[in-house]
Amino acid sequence: MATTTAALSSISRTNVTVPLSVVRNHRHQPTGPDRSGPADHSRPGGSSGSCPCDRSESEGRSESGPNRSSETGRSLPPSDDDSSGGLITVPVSHPGLSTFWVGSLDFWPPPRFFQLVPLETPARIVRELTSRGYNADREAVTLLASAPDPVGALDRAVESAPEDALKLSAEHVRRTLDGNGDESADPSVSTGNGDGSSGPREGASPVETEGSASGSAQGRSDGAGVTTSRSVADRSVAIDGDVTDESTGTGEYEDFVSVFRDRFKRLSGQLRGRVNARPTNAVAEMPGGSDAAIVGMISDIRSTASGHWLVELEDTNGTFPCLVMKDREFADVVDELMLDEAIAVEGTLADDAGILFVDSLHFPDVPRTYSPSTADRHVQAALISDVHVGSQEFLADAWSRFADWLHTEEAEHVEYLLVAGDMVEGVGVYPDQDEELDIVDIFEQYEQFSEHLKEVPGDMEIVMIPGNHDAVRLAEPQPGFDEELRSIMDVHDARITGNPSTVTVEGVSVLMYHGVSLDEVIAELPDGKASYDDPHKAMYQLLKKRHVAPQYGGHTRIAPEEKDYLVIDEVPDIFHTGHVHKLGFGKYHNVTAINSGCWQAQTAFQKSVNIDPDAGFAPIVDLDTLDVTVRKFV
Structure with missing residues (x-):
């Protein structure tokens, strides 16, 4: 729905650490059946739960792609700067080593590159x-x-x-x-x-390591076997953009006017420095054939009989039609446009001045020259999401292996844990969910989540935001839980903030957003530009639009507030999302985008709609280099 002018106004084993190149030579990679992307559905009572784990088959569009899961592991989505380096640690039989996790080895004792470590x-x-x-x-x-x-x-x-x-x-x-x-x-x-x-x-971990930099997950040390110690005093955490206790919306018409006016003001401000824009009513009074530029929000997109694109732009003064010819070099970006996002166009008015022929199109975007900040010491953050405690398919063993690994020397530099929502499975999120619940009481789910959170080291800094399965309002921005739930989750002095929020960790800004709008981006855009198999590409689109939920009136519910908390004012160094239960990471104009998968195996409902989740992964980010390494715990 477009905005209107009025509105706008038990584990003991031996592991082997081996170079990835060796593993890739031994790994079997069978091609699985095609998978259709998830559709959407509504909650009982009209609440929308639009994520791959809670949608019906009847709505949305189908996304096809190869199933990259196999019995031996999965081929991780590569980053923009993919590297074949790194190590992989796999459990093996010992001492009679004859087979291992992803293939076979015909030698014993192992060659020099094998390193036996106890777990x-x-x-x-x-x-x-x-x-x-x-x-x-x-x-x-x-x-x-x-x-x-x-x-x-x-x-x-x-x-x-x-x-x-x-x-x-x-x-x-x-x-x-x-x-x-x-x-x-x-x-x-x-x-x-x-x-x-x-x-x-x-100790070491039975996990797979693969990332954008060789060996970036290996514990670093100064001197011969002496591990560097860090004081808690070296740490810093700051939170910005949190709607908790700041919500002023009443749901009245004026609130919607306010939020869209605020969105337009801030996004148009990012665009006006690039074009010499004039208001729509002023452009309408210019003579035919004049050069003109407009900054506006998209109120309509449609194709003509000749295959051209007509884009209606709206500002606080009115609307104006803009025509993108199909033979223009930038015509391929039209299929990235979404209703209610702000763009700028430049072009020439028709002879009757009734339409603007577009010569160039601009998004708010991230500058290509953006230089991210980094920490001034070697410190790491683990990024996870979608834990879903309370589900029968919650991977408790994988979580325990993750917690075990955090206590090892290899993980000593992992001092931050950032959780991007859906800590619990929730209740009544999708039809017949109760049949797949292990814990049916929402408060007991959070109590059990807290028990699992106690397994991680007590000296870690933990920051969490809610998701659409959590016990908060569905409309975004979402406040960070009420006092009763906060008291239940008060483990290791965890910080709880709203969705979205910007968390600055030792100078590195991390935009944390659960990711409900990724469903709409993937549904609206072509497969090559956004898909469930490559969720980070959908995240690139949100960065380009400088808004985490640009389209209003779809499956992503937006709360009317005096200001739009979903605008990306400052470019983050890291963009962290979850929700779609798929793993993906990469860089967009030097911003590291990470969707961190989930900790829930495939449910019966997910199986019925061909949803194949990436479960039991933990992306680890070196905050001093922004290198990403993915650890696998299943």
Whole structure:
């Protein structure tokens, strides 16, 4: 629907780390059947749940593409700067190694590029410590997990801790393991939120590593085997654009006028520096044959009988028709246009001045010369979304492996966890959802999510936004939960903000948006420009339009506010979304775009509509280089 002028106004195994090139030579990659993209449906009572995990077959358009999943793994969407380097860690039999995860090896002992590393389960230690009222340094957890008798070591460490201790340090655990653990006044045992620095740990993860830079997920160290420790004081997190406690919309007509006027003012301001635009009513008074430029929001797009495109542009003064001839070199971008987005056009008026023949078309866009900010130290962030706790298909084992890995030395630089919505499965999101629920009470779902969140290291900085399955309003922008749910999810001092929000982590700005509008972008645009198989390409379109939900009146519900919280005023360094349950990442004009997949296996409903989710992946971003590495935990 176009805007109107009025409105506008248990794991112990051996792993092998091997170069990706070797794995690719051994990997079987069968071609699966074509997959149709998901359609949309409405919730009972008129609520729209427009994501691949909760749509019916009756609506939307079909997207076809090869099924890139296989028994042996999947071919990850490449970034713009794809590299064949990197390592992959796979579980194998030991010592009688004859086969491995993605092929066969005919040699033992393994050649020099193989590196055998043990895997432990520090998350079990964390859960036990939490149940006894303690937190611990990452290194302390790893020391306990790697002890010959982890349970006995944990018991001794807890028994020898001072009565007022809240956090066990690595030094205290070392003294306990050395038999000197009776330390009633041990200064290495923290009684508050002290230094959360990490130290050397043992262990590795049964995960696949692939990304835009070789070896970017490998733990870095200074000196011979001495791991760099970082203080919590080095960290910084700032949040901007959060609608929580700022919503003023009442749903009245004037609110819609206000939000669209604000959108037009801000987006037209980004465009006016590129063209010498005049209002539509002024252009209408110019003589025929004059050169003219218009900045406006698209109120209509239609093709002519001759195959040309007629685009109606609207500003606060009226509308004006603009014709894009099919033989113009930029005509191929017309199929990227969506209703209600702002663009600028330049051209020549017809002889009767009733139409503008377009010579050039401009989006607000990201400057090609954009230079992103980076952190001034080596630090990483894990980007995940769509956990869906409460679903029968929630991958609890994969989550535990992810949490285990976060406690290992390899993950010591992962100090931030950014979650882009859908923490739980929700209730009543799509028809017959109750048949696929493991937990039917929404509050119990969040309580269980909190228990899983406790498995990650307690010294990580966590930021979360809601999604369309979460217990918040569907209309965007979405506030960041009420006080009752916030209190349930108050784990490791997690920060909860609205959807969308810009989270600046050590100088690196991350635009976090759940991603409901990606469904509309994919439905409206050709497969080559936006698809579920390559969700990051749909994200490129939102960056180009400088708005996370440009089209009004479709499946993406937009709340009328005094200002449009969905405009992308400042170019982010990283754009992080979820929602579509597909993994994809790449760079658009130097902005890193990441859709982080999900933690939910294929549900019966998803299977019925040929939705093949990418589950159990965790993109890891080096904030000092913006390199992306994907870790696999299934």
